[in-house]
Amino acid sequence: MLRRIAGTCGLKLLWWRHAGQVWRVLLMRRGAAVLTVAMVGAAALWLTGTNTAPQSALPDPIAAARLTGKPVLVEFGAGSCAACREMKGVLADLQTSHGDRMVIVDIDFGTPEGRMVLRKYAMQAIPTQLFYTADGAEAGRHLGAIPADQILARLGLADG
Structure with a gap:
């Protein structure tokens, strides 16, 4: 036409x-x-x-997660990265224990969609985590593997 x-x-x-x-x-x-x-x-x-x-x-899964009213953990990683594979276990544990109180978004750098989101959020290395408060404001970033208790503390979900 x-x-x-x-x-x-x-x-x-x-x-x-x-x-x-x-x-x-x-x-x-x-x-x-x-x-x-x-x-x-x-x-x-x-x-x-x-x-x-x-x-x-393509839709932005991070923007959608920030609108849920729950704290958000975004994990940027890839299957070819050892530290990223370590984080997969941490994310699975967090989903099981705190999945009702937080949103976890796992962005795989190995996919075209993941690379697009990686560029949009200016990620320089993987694994990198982004932390968002319940109102959608960025609360910080972390480079490398991080234990579940530190993730929960950054999101304000630590027990105790």
């Missing part, structure tokens, strides 16, 4: 991938750029004819 509109106006339509998943559309008229539009989400799906959403259209 966009190609048909461009043709009726005497414009040449060009599109290309930019930064992995964002599509840039450039309408040209006699060699001069007329309009540049960044297209994401459904428009990019329409252009490519694929069933995979661009990374910028």
Whole structure:
């Protein structure tokens, strides 16, 4: 459809991938750029004819967790990282013991969605944990493996 509109106006339509998943559309008229539009989400799906959403259209699990009214622990890691695998056990224990009082978000750097979230939150290394209060404010960050009792203390959930 966009190609048909461009043709009726005497414009040449060009599109290309930019930064992995964002599509840039450039309408040209006699060699001069007329309009540049960044297209994401459904428009990019329409252009490519694929069933995979661009990374910028994916939901942000951290933002959703911060709206729950519970303290949030976000773990950035990967299956290829020994300290990250150690944290998987800590997260499982916390989910069992305190899952009703907190939200745990595990972001895997090994997936395209995980890499997008990793970049959005400016993570420099893994494993890294982000701590959010019940009202959604960031309470701190930690780099490396961390014991469950320290996590609970940072989230204000320590017993005693």
